[in-house]
Amino acid sequence: MKNYSNKSVVCFGEVLWDILPNGxxxxxxxxxxxxxLHKLGLKSFMISSIGNDAVGNELLDxxxxxxxxxxxxxxxxxxxxxxxxxKIGENDEVTYDILFPVAWDFIQWKPEHEQLISQADAFIFGSLGSRNEASRAALLKMLDHAKFRVFDVNIREPHYSKEFITQLLxxxxxxxxxxxxxxxxxxxxxxxxxxxxxRIDSLFSRFGFQEIIITKGGRGATYYTEAIRYDYPAYHVDVQDTVGSGDSFLAAFLAMKLSDEPLEDMLNYAVAMGAFITSKSGACPDYSxxxxERFIWKRNMAESIF
Known part of the structure; x- marks a missing residue:
């Protein structure tokens, strides 16, 4: 992958502590x-809110x-x-107990957001981080200034509504x-x-977006535009947990997309990243x-032998 350190991405929504069985x-x-994104060499910025408390200070640290x-x-x-x-259940599926309200339900629009967002190459947001009216109002204002808007749906029961997801789509x-x-x-x-x-055709015909990515866990992922479909298989690994694997997939895909890499390389890198993270514990393990890229090389070498 090219080194596009001049590319920047803004992410909006929740920051938190995942309380996992192992810590x-x-x-x-x-x-x-x-x-x-930061690990892959892009400039990334987070717009969120924490409490004035010890665990919030830990997150800042x-x-x-x-x-x-x-x-x-x-x-x-x-x-x-x-x-x-x-909680990690059968087939490594993760369920979440998400309290309400918390600090990120009250993210506020600030004047300095306009320049940050308008100059960024992409703006990423989800449905969970805007479940409350306060953060929702801030998000809608931010979307007016973004040049490339990426909706990571990320539905968590019961923290969503059909009406607002429709608006975001x-x-x-x-x-x-x-x-x-x-x-x-x-x-x-x-x-x-x-x-x-x-289902894909229905969404394309109803909304004005240009691209859809469907993540499928152990079956890989599929990328769609109105004109093309591209299926890509999963990398199979020994799973530690699946927390954050979809997030790492999205980061890797965007890093490649903003680097103008071919579609096959975008999907290969994204699927590999998702597998790499599931082989580790937690959503943000330490790695370089x-x-x-060594993980990808080893997998490709192993496949070439058989």
Missing amino acids: KKPGGAPMNVAYH FLKSIDLPVNYIQQDPHHATSEVHA GKCDMVKLNIAELEMIAGWYDPFCSTELE KFDL
Whole structure:
């Protein structure tokens, strides 16, 4: 991958502590994406809010330790820093207990956001980080200034509404979601859709975005525009947990896309990153870009032997 350190991405939404069976890890989908973008050499910025409390200060310390800017992390004196209890179930599926309200439910628009967002190459947002009216109002204003808007759907029961997801789908350029989210959302608008392609066509015809990425876990991923479909298989690894794997996938895909790499290389890098992160514990393990590329090289060498 080319070194495009002049590229920048802004991520909006939740920062939190994932309380996992093996301990506490920093997380939140947009923060995870920012973390991996930074690891891959892009400039990444996080807009969020934490509480004025000890665990919030710990999150700030973590962000500073990995050289992610904290200039746009607000500190809320009235609401606590978010902690999410994650449980690993059958087939390594993760369920979450997400409390409400917390500090990131009250992210505020600031005048300095306009320049940051308008100059960034991409703006990433999800449905969870805007579940509350306060953060939602801030997000909608930010979307008006973004040049390339990426909607990482990331539905968490019961923290979403059909009406607001519909609104966000109409304000993005690219959508990333998993197969279950695709089935649910397409079914809202056309309950007679019965195949993946019918669901994709339904969303393209209803909304104005140009690209859809469907993540499929152990079955890889599929990329769509209105004109093309590209399926890419998964890398198979020994799974530690799947926390944050979709976020790392998105970061790797965007890093390649903003570097103008071929589509096959974008998907290969993204699928490899997702597998690489599932082989480790937590959403933001310590690694280098070299570690990821060595992982890809070893997998390709192993496959070439057989």
